[in-house]
Amino acid sequence: MPCRAHRKVDPQDARAQESDTGSFSLQGVEGNLLEVVFLGTAGSTPTARRSSPAIAIRRGPELILLDCGEGMQRQMILAGLGMKSKMRILISHMHGDHVLGLPGLIQTMALFDRRFPLQVIGPEGVLAFLKAIKETVKFGVTFPIEVKEVQAGLVYEGRDYHIESAWTDHPVPTLAYALVEDPRPGRFQPEKAEALGIPKGPLWGLLQRGKAVSSSTGQVINPELVLGQPRHGRKVVYSADTAPSKSILELAEGADLLIHEATFGDELAEKANEMGHSTPSQAARLAKEAGVLRLILTHISGRYDQAAGFLDGSKRIFPEVLLAEDMMVVRVPFRD
Amino acid sequence: MPCRAHRKVDPQDARAQESDTGSFSLQGVEGNLLEVVFLGTAGSTPTARRSSPAIAIRRGPELILLDCGEGMQRQMILAGLGMKSKMRILISHMHGDHVLGLPGLIQTMALFDRRFPLQVIGPEGVLAFLKAIKETVKFGVTFPIEVKEVQAGLVYEGRDYHIESAWTDHPVPTLAYALVEDPRPGRFQPEKAEALGIPKGPLWGLLQRGKAVSSSTGQVINPELVLGQPRHGRKVVYSADTAPSKSILELAEGADLLIHEATFGDELAEKANEMGHSTPSQAARLAKEAGVLRLILTHISGRYDQAAGFLDGSKRIFPEVLLAEDMMVVRVPFRD
Numbered sequence: 001m002p003c004r005a006h007r008k009v010d011p012q013d014a015r016a017q018e019s020d021t022g023s024f025s026l027q028g029v030e031g032n033l034l035e036v037v038f039l040g041t042a043g044s045t046p047t048a049r050r051s052s053p054a055i056a057i058r059r060g061p062e063l064i065l066l067d068c069g070e071g072m073q074r075q076m077i078l079a080g081l082g083m084k085s086k087m088r089i090l091i092s093h094m095h096g097d098h099v100l101g102l103p104g105l106i107q108t109m110a111l112f113d114r115r116f117p118l119q120v121i122g123p124e125g126v127l128a129f130l131k132a133i134k135e136t137v138k139f140g141v142t143f144p145i146e147v148k149e150v151q152a153g154l155v156y157e158g159r160d161y162h163i164e165s166a167w168t169d170h171p172v173p174t175l176a177y178a179l180v181e182d183p184r185p186g187r188f189q190p191e192k193a194e195a196l197g198i199p200k201g202p203l204w205g206l207l208q209r210g211k212a213v214s215s216s217t218g219q220v221i222n223p224e225l226v227l228g229q230p231r232h233g234r235k236v237v238y239s240a241d242t243a244p245s246k247s248i249l250e251l252a253e254g255a256d257l258l259i260h261e262a263t264f265g266d267e268l269a270e271k272a273n274e275m276g277h278s279t280p281s282q283a284a285r286l287a288k289e290a291g292v293l294r295l296i297l298t299h300i301s302g303r304y305d306q307a308a309g310f311l312d313g314s315k316r317i318f319p320e321v322l323l324a325e326d327m328m329v330v331r332v333p334f335r336d
Numbered sequence: 337m338p339c340r341a342h343r344k345v346d347p348q349d350a351r352a353q354e355s356d357t358g359s360f361s362l363q364g365v366e367g368n369l370l371e372v373v374f375l376g377t378a379g380s381t382p383t384a385r386r387s388s389p390a391i392a393i394r395r396g397p398e399l400i401l402l403d404c405g406e407g408m409q410r411q412m413i414l415a416g417l418g419m420k421s422k423m424r425i426l427i428s429h430m431h432g433d434h435v436l437g438l439p440g441l442i443q444t445m446a447l448f449d450r451r452f453p454l455q456v457i458g459p460e461g462v463l464a465f466l467k468a469i470k471e472t473v474k475f476g477v478t479f480p481i482e483v484k485e486v487q488a489g490l491v492y493e494g495r496d497y498h499i500e501s502a503w504t505d506h507p508v509p510t511l512a513y514a515l516v517e518d519p520r521p522g523r524f525q526p527e528k529a530e531a532l533g534i535p536k537g538p539l540w541g542l543l544q545r546g547k548a549v550s551s552s553t554g555q556v557i558n559p560e561l562v563l564g565q566p567r568h569g570r571k572v573v574y575s576a577d578t579a580p581s582k583s584i585l586e587l588a589e590g591a592d593l594l595i596h597e598a599t600f601g602d603e604l605a606e607k608a609n610e611m612g613h614s615t616p617s618q619a620a621r622l623a624k625e626a627g628v629l630r631l632i633l634t635h636i637s638g639r640y641d642q643a644a645g646f647l648d649g650s651k652r653i654f655p656e657v658l659l660a661e662d663m664m665v666v667r668v669p670f671r672d
Contacts, residue, residue: 044443044444044447045409045443045444045447045448046409046410046413046444047410047413048410048413048414051410052410052440070406070407070409070410070436070437070440071406071407071410073381073382073406074382074383074384074387074388074406074407077382077383077384078384093474094472094473094474095473095474095475096439096440096443096473096474096475097440097443099473100406100436100439100440100443100473101406103432103436104388104406104432104433104436107380107381107432107433107436108380108381108382111380111381112381125472125474128471128472129472129473132468132469132471132472133468135464135468136430136461136464136465136468137430137431137432137435137436137465138429138430138431138432138461138508139431139432172474
């Protein structure tokens with residue numbers, strides 16, 4: 001995986017990030033922060049209320065962008081997200097509203113003198129698009145861009161999470177993505193540590209982080225002896241554009257958060273599905289069946305900008321449903 | 337000129353336009369409305385305050401767009417400008433910040449079912465860019481796009497105005513543009529009409545509009561006999577990206593409005609000129625020398641978003657200077 005290199009933290013970049021966002025520490029990256037920033041929640045065309053499709057997942061100091069509609073760079077600036085972060089971009093498909101923000105984002109990163117490599121993952125077509133832009137638009141690039149064209153399956157494996165993809169039901173090849181964190185070590189049980197002769201102090205911290213230590217008698221204490229059952233990592237799934245799809249149902253199983261499209265309202269279910277899109281109630285049924293904790297709907301057609309009751313049907317099926325709005329930030333906590 | 341066809345008004349489009357903008361009549365198109373809508377006033381990268389370079393001139397029911405930075409389509413929606421209007425787009429150069437809004441604008445026009453042809457005028461490179469987008473991004477187009485790659489000189493000749501261009505001083509081939517209205521007929525002189533035996537009534541209107549009529553004695557009265565000196569049309573000039581340039585000085589001569597770039601402040605004059613850009617005081621000197629009525633500065637680097645005093649030097653040279661802001665609308669009245 002060429003992206004291992006991304007894990008090295010450039011101190012200048014870290015500083016920039018910190019001053020950009022001011023809300024995370026480089027310690028405990030594996031750790032705590034997982035939040036979704038809805039940068040653009042429109043359907044095929046932006047509206048006064050909604051910018052083109054673009055979502056950022058902040059995970060520790062890393063950004064994972066889900067699609068890159070026109071306006072992405074400015075929405076990132078408005079949201080206080082840095083241009084120099086460790087970052088990978090997941091492109092769902094090659095419809096213009098999902099990719100046309102990529103060239104401008106790359107140009108601005110270069111003008112900000114980004115040095116970190118940038119990984120762009122997507123279906124076939126992403127590479128040809130970026131090559132075409134490089135050949136026809138005038139701007140330099142200050143950092144390596146790795147384009148990885150993928151199919152359904154495992155598309156990225158990081159140190160403590162991985163990304164899976166699945167084909168959706170849309171007129172052009174389109175990928176949904178799941179960010180899946182590794183399980184965390186079980187909860188630390190101080191009474192067991194004390195019984196094994198490990199005094200409260202730095203050794204407890206090592207055990208908590210899953211490392212073996214030596215007791216005062218020289219005995220090697222494996223962390224399993226003092227930790228409870230391994231705990232769930234978190235899982236965030238992005239449906240991209242799709243009619244209700246079995247492969248997304250499988251991908252979303254047990255997710256903490258499912259971000260699903262709902263381009264059309266329930267009254268236009270037939271039209272939605274013909275065009276490879278979904279409605280709120282269809283997404284709600286899928287969320288319920290997949291056993292997810294929370295559902296957020298995005299990719300909303302402009303015809304609903306002023307409409308009331310868009311979620312009514314879906315709420316009766318799956319009460320934990322929300323309508324995404326531009327600049328909405330949603331934290332994804334651990335379950336246990 | 338293939339663009340003569342644009343002059344035919346599609347009634348559906350006219351209706352759409354009217355409901356979009358609600359402030360002009362299809363009568364007297366030659367006529368009254370000439371206003372500049374500053375849609376994006378940033379330099380190379382957008383900021384929270386400023387979107388990427390994009391300006392619209394509304395002239396009667398027609399839009400003339402000056403550059404098309406990323407975000408153009410949404411800024412147009414926010415400004416209430418229609419996607420179906422008679423429209424031509426003037427591209428200054430192929431730096432990304434000036435062209436990356438074009439593909440999304442075209443996609444959205446197609447999704448809004450535009451039928452009118454769209455003319456795109458710019459230097460060499462525009463055609464290759466649009467072809468590359470068409471080949472690599474998936475969207476259909478519902479209307480003809482005429483790309484006209486031009487040099488300095490006359491680039492468009494309309495019924496009652498024309499557009500000229502001139503090369504600027506910038507690292508890549510860059511065109512400045514001037515929209516120049518034809519002179520209007522002179523002011524109507526009722527006492528002369530009465531003396532020639534033309535009674536007050538519909539014939540006066542014809543004479544006012546420059547048409548010959550017959551008097552009660554059968555004599556043909558040419559409008560020159562009852563009109564004063566022909567009056568100035570209006571002239572709006574857009575410098576695009578440039579260091580101070582003699583060719584822009586010539587293009588801007590006597591303009592009612594000069595829109596000039598001022599990427600850097602006066603304190604960075606040397607850096608500005610090295611990079612093919614200008615400062616407020618340099619633009620002001622040029623405006624003064626060219627004898628323009630009014631100067632508006634745009635393409636402002638993000639470093640000045642919070643800075644005071646950006647215009648101070650330029651105001652001492654040319655008091656009629658303004659700093660452009662996104663969504664600022666400036667009317668250009670007739671002089672006489």
